[in-house]
Amino acid sequence: MTKSQNLLVDELDIAILAHLEEDGRKSLSDIAADLGVTVSTVGNRLKRLIDEEILSIHGFLDPHQVGFNVPALILVSAKPTEIERVGMEIAKFPEVLAVIMITGDFGLSVEVQCRDTDHLTELLLNRLQPISGIRDTRTSILLREIKVKQPSVKMLLSDFQN
Amino acid sequence: MKPSRKLPLDELDLAILTHLGENGRKSFSDIAADLDVTVSTISTRANRLIDDQVLTVLGFLNPLRVGITVGATLFINCQPGQVEAVAEVISVFPEVSWLALFSGDFDLHVEIRCRDIAHLTELLIERIQTISGIEKVRFSLQLRHLKLKQPSVSLLVSGETSE
Numbered sequence: 248m249t250k251s252q253n254l255l256v257d258e259l260d261i262a263i264l265a266h267l268e269e270d271g272r273k274s275l276s277d278i279a280a281d282l283g284v285t286v287s288t289v290g291n292r293l294k295r296l297i298d299e300e301i302l303s304i305h306g307f308l309d310p311h312q313v314g315f316n317v318p319a320l321i322l323v324s325a326k327p328t329e330i331e332r333v334g335m336e337i338a339k340f341p342e343v344l345a346v347i348m349i350t351g352d353f354g355l356s357v358e359v360q361c362r363d364t365d366h367l368t369e370l371l372l373n374r375l376q377p378i379s380g381i382r383d384t385r386t387s388i389l390l391r392e393i394k395v396k397q398p399s400v401k402m403l404l405s406d407f408q409n
Numbered sequence: 410m411k412p413s414r415k416l417p418l419d420e421l422d423l424a425i426l427t428h429l430g431e432n433g434r435k436s437f438s439d440i441a442a443d444l445d446v447t448v449s450t451i452s453t454r455a456n457r458l459i460d461d462q463v464l465t466v467l468g469f470l471n472p473l474r475v476g477i478t479v480g481a482t483l484f485i486n487c488q489p490g491q492v493e494a495v496a497e498v499i500s501v502f503p504e505v506s507w508l509a510l511f512s513g514d515f516d517l518h519v520e521i522r523c524r525d526i527a528h529l530t531e532l533l534i535e536r537i538q539t540i541s542g543i544e545k546v547r548f549s550l551q552l553r554h555l556k557l558k559q560p561s562v563s564l565l566v567s568g569e570t571s572e
Contacts, residue, residue: 268467307430347480391510
């Protein structure tokens, strides 16, 4: 097994993380059997990874299956001194999954999930665009997600080849 | 406004989705106690949601805690007809955490995570800008995440548009 170049996680931690990246509810005994260690070792390691906020385990919805049919990305430009405040106001809307401050032509990247185009239109016209400080918005519709994954834990190994 | 649904999910399903969205390893008995139903009901419902791929439970590494410190967003325009071929190449890079096809100003939206700027530079110059079929790559560095969460399933229950 190759060495981790990181002080916070060792090779066993990375192997456990790799299992949970594939299936977050995989049983401790299955992971232990696969890695050739005891169940309590895996349990202790997992507890530490979660307690130290290195790992979190979440359920992710398939938006289309539950009825969010219009996902979109809204790029927002605002007065430079107002970007963070505008971003925090946008973050309050329940349709908003992510608000990220970015460099470039637009200072904010906003991901939303709406039930349908009426819902998106209502969000844009009635609630988002009226926020003071916003200069411009540009909306793109998400057609298909091709990859949704976290950065690979393999990048933490010292012999990681790009 | 009526919520549109492809699957007949009821309020119990949505409550389970909310619990497992927050903590993907929460025990079925804890969820059952909280929702005041039997453990076997929760287990049947939850396993059906997982089998139907409505819900996927995944472990998420906190990149900042382990030294993957640089986040960036790429907006890529492709030559006509090339977008799927370009996406296929980009999707295999381990640095890519999100890749989606869009209609609008750009064809592909790519989120990447790198250890540092040198790693980012290598990815951009050596591996992304050399892909044939790409017309233009715009790049933004991610400065700060103000919000990162799931869509609120409450929007599906009531048809409400604000909290």
